[in-house]
Amino acid sequence: MINSKINILITGGAGYLGSMISTELVKQNFNVTVIDLLKYDKGSLNHLYVNDNFKLIKKDVRDIKFLKKIVKKFDYIIPLAALVGAPLCEKFKKDAVSTNFDAINGLSKVITNKNKIIFMTSNSGYGIGEKNKFCDENSPLKPISLYGRTKCDAEKVVNNQKNNVCFRLATVFGNSYRMRSDLLVNNFVQTAIKKNKLTIFEPKFRRNFIHVKDVVNAVIFTIKNFKKMNGEIYNLGLSNANLTKIGLAKKIKKFHPSLKISVIKNRKDPDQRDYFVSNKKIEKVGFRPKVNLENGIKELLNIFKNDPNKIINNY
Ligand SMILES: NC(=O)c1ccc[n+]([C@@H]2O[C@H](COP(=O)([O-])OP(=O)(O)OC[C@H]3O[C@@H](n4cnc5c(N)ncnc54)[C@H](O)[C@@H]3O)[C@@H](O)[C@H]2O)c1
Incomplete structure (x- = not known):
């Protein structure tokens, strides 16, 4: 099918992932x-208004009556609108539940058989993984934050x-039209540039990473391969970027040698996520991420060197 005949609705399309997708x-x-x-960056889609094949509707996704009126005409729906991240959801608990879960539940009741949904949740649902074990899509979900719980429930x-x-x-990293500094790699690189020092609690906590461009690539891949992927849940991360926090800090230091890394012992990180993730399932259907962590770090170092304050935060 020619792309110009395919209609796609993206909620939260002005956000960090959405503006790139x-x-x-x-x-x-x-x-x-x-x-x-447009809660955060009002201009993240400014470059798109010139195109006839783009339209912004400034509305609340919790308006299910409105969604019901328009969903019929879309082939794909990519629901990204959410309060994103544990701290933001703790601060605005009611809005977190109504946006991250109720709106998705409401949408599910008004979609038609024609609508194909591509949904993004976080692998933070794995919470605290087992020692020396990789979480795959069958691993139990035990989210440790309200954010994680709303997203796991919505995924179901x-x-x-x-x-x-x-x-x-x-955890996504890299540049976007709507930047975020609360994501681990983005945050470490920005702090490295601003303070030339990284202070790390619980340095052995493990995480997996993916560049924002590869999230975009995964969406395009899914549109092209929807039939064979339908009904499935896939982890999406770089298989060679399952890293501890101290490992990440050392990688950044490789490209920014003056960086001082100090580890604080016996202090709890407010973010208790700790897991390695297997991405074999998505690799088996033929998708391979293209941007490695090193290139993402170099990208971010350049961005923050030139503009250390280039960030619009969620909170
Ligand atoms: N960035 C990541 O690392 C990551 C990882 C896993 C999953 N996700 C998921 O991807 C999605 C997008 O995340 P992001 O990083 O782009 O976040 P973001 O905060 O940059 O984007 C969210 C967007 O949703 C919009 N929004 C919020 N509430 C709304 C409402 N009630 N009505 C209409 N719009 C509303 C905001 O204005 C914003 O543009 C979320 O669902 C998130 O859970 C993100």
């Missing part, structure tokens, strides 16, 4: 409609729909 889909000639309240609802592909994303 929208931009690539518009470039590839899909018809893209974004619903977003989406995965019960007729047409759906769900991704459990590793």
